[in-house]
Amino acid sequence: MNVAVGDQIPDWVMESVSAARMRTMAAILRDPNPVHWDARVVERIGFGRHTINQGPLGLSYMINMLHAWTGPRSIRRIFMRFPLVVLDGDRITARGRVTAIREDNGERLADCDIWLHRDGSEPPLAGSATVVVPD
């Protein structure tokens, strides 16, 4: 696989963030925070009648992008910050760009900036990742 600094990682799109998936996720995480499953609570704290996507779910869209690009065993590290919330109904695109290529223990690694894009907004999530680049 040919990869160079500056390359764009192919986008991965979540057409509409799903409140139902947030509820399933809350059960799996044993997460009691109602902002993920009770829109009335979220409305009271000023986000409108929505539910707030779990941070790891937003991060997972970038994982899916990386898996589609370099394979399901490729991720070595992800560092993520969460400046803005993602709400149900949002259209989110996971994006990334290669910032460095290096060798480590016989593996060719790509360091990448990764983020979520939402039209009309700053990136709600942004961070970095390191993946193994397949031959």
Place this chain on the structure above:
Amino acid sequence: MPAAPTPDAIAALVGHEFPGGEYTIAHWENFLLTECTGAEPLPDGLAHPVALFHVPILGAKTSIKEMFELGQAESDFSIGIESYDWEIYRPLEEEVAYRITGRVTAADRRSQDGRTFDRIQFRFDLAQPDGAPAARATITWHYGRGQRPNARTGDAS
């Protein structure tokens, strides 16, 4: 609203260890988790890496609720995420009994952009059944003090 803990009480959290234990990602759990992400199931029994949020917490025998309480969170809405840092030494797999330890690695009071919060960092290490390192997950949360929740970041999971 309960009184905020003292800065010394927050700093004293450093070194706190959770009981630790084992966690096995069941196939059904991985299937549902992966479906939540919008992806198809991964091949060969691989677990979706998003499991690196809840598996360390539950495997260390703690919970999101207990982590909120440990830092004396004022409410569910008073906690914001600073960062998650996941290091993966071997891809996670279903039906493997990971050995998990967890502890508080940093805790201090800070003021920034006109708000006061306690920054608490948790580190969890996952090992294969033979003891080989599998992954490390570092969670850093901000516990807001005496103000409305951060209207931009909202939640902590």
